[in-house]
Amino acid sequence: MNRKLSPKELLLMFWAFFKIGAFTLGGGFAMIPLMKVEMVDRQKWIKEEEFLDIIAVTQSAPGAVAINSSIYIGFKLSGFLGSVVATLGTVLPSFLIILFVALFYSDMKSNTYVKKAFYGIYPAIVVLILAAAVNLWKAAFKDKTGIAIAVLSLAALIVFDVHPILVILLSGFAGVFLNKNARQGGGRE
């Protein structure tokens, strides 16, 4: 099911996740554009469709999305050892930076440079996340029902504040239902 990576490839994977962990600023979803570039575009370890599936699964399970997806992708690439190596890669930058802050620099919160840097980082993250959505567009929409599901999901999430897990489950069931109709009836409404 999953091929085993060579030690050199494992190191490469560790480094890819380390970079993602080190530059994920401003919450879990900021990791999506970074992960997409590293995992899908550069290393071609996973396909776009599967990347979307992984986001759905890791968002629905408890825990941090960045950690969950590291475990999933690591496992897929190289079994249990792969999942440990990938997770270490994601966690280590956080761990080292937090220890550094705790030891030497506890008043970072009131530092004006840090604040100003974040004024620049947040608009950048918005553009990066939107760009990831556009990049993954083709992989997500195979037919018209896809667009309907996306529009309904977006309305549910933003306007009606429905929980993401519920949106994921309902759209999955819609997929099953519509697909069955299509196969049995030869067409769908």
Next chain:
Amino acid sequence: MTYLALFWAFFKVGAFSFGGGYAMIPLIEKEIIDIHHWLPMQEFLDVIAISQMTPGPIAINSATFVGYKVAGFWGSVMATLGVTAPSFLIILILALLILRYRHLPLLDAFFKGVRPAVIALIIQAAYSVGRNSFSGVKDFAVAFVVFAGLYLLEINPIVIIALSAVIGIMIY
């Protein structure tokens, strides 16, 4: 004993927080403040603020930070292990099942339905970050520069994030 208590407290946080980072904060607060009285409230708020400002998942950052404050280096190791352990158990089981059965038409159709919803999730994430971060001309200028860098110059997102921090320090 503190090590074990840290591990178990953060294990519970990891096991019961659905939806990532921000959903964890109330759970962490309950464990750290209400149950164990490990930190005074003001210090806890500082820990959360700094966890949001440093790279990486908030869950990991706050576990490492609280663990260190409560019991030093090994405290941070135990807390971080605790918050990651439930993810390991749950995701390994899910990955095993999904990778084994993904060829089944039922699961395939399920994921075909899910993918457009994930696009919606990603757009919502951009919306919720963007709602609070666009208030002036400078914010749109940064966004425009990033857009140009991404599409015209094809700069790597990691480089873009580093550059946007530098731009932020220079212009705000």
